[in-house]
Amino acid sequence: MAKNLKLKAARAGHDLSQQELAELVGVSRQTINAIEKGEYNPTIKLCRAICRALGTTLNDLFWEENEE
């Protein structure tokens, strides 16, 4: 699975650390880290929570045009 650089950029854009984003959405820092590194495929529920916390949409953070 590819790295989720869009999530990393959006988080940095809000000046949030992985720990702060994790607390906002109610998961551990290691989960946010694993999502950004592409090591964990989050549920739609968590994707939506992250989008709400960062004020973005699912398309902005989790959609890939040429996904294999």
Added chain:
Amino acid sequence: MKNMKNNLDEMQEAKLLQIEHNACWLAFWGLLAALVVQLFLFGMDSFRILAGEWIVFMVLAVYLSAACLKNGIWDRRLKADRRTNLLVSLVAAAAAALLFGGVALVRYHSAGGALAAALISLVLVFACCFAALSLTARSYKKTLARLESQGDEDAESD
């Protein structure tokens, strides 16, 4: 008792489920290995020695089978058809023949006895295994059909 708060998030929960999955299969194959080793050590008239492991092994096996059947799950790769059931029964019968023939040879030092034990196990295990697989495959297909039709009804009522 009130539901205790889950301290794990979804990724940790998924990892814990994977760990528990590995532990379950470790226990399953470990118990089977322990039963085989004890059969070789103590022979076939040692049910009292094997009873504890055998009961836990059977509870585990029955739970896994019943839970899968109830949820309309057969196997990741094998299909619930007659040909596959025949092949699986043959493999199980061959394994049982090797096991009980081997135990008889090691414990009682009789080639004739070992051959007889192997043949009897081959026939009995094949018959029991094929019958059990055929019955459970039929039950699985019925459950699957029921679950699939339930899905259709739900979709229509939405």
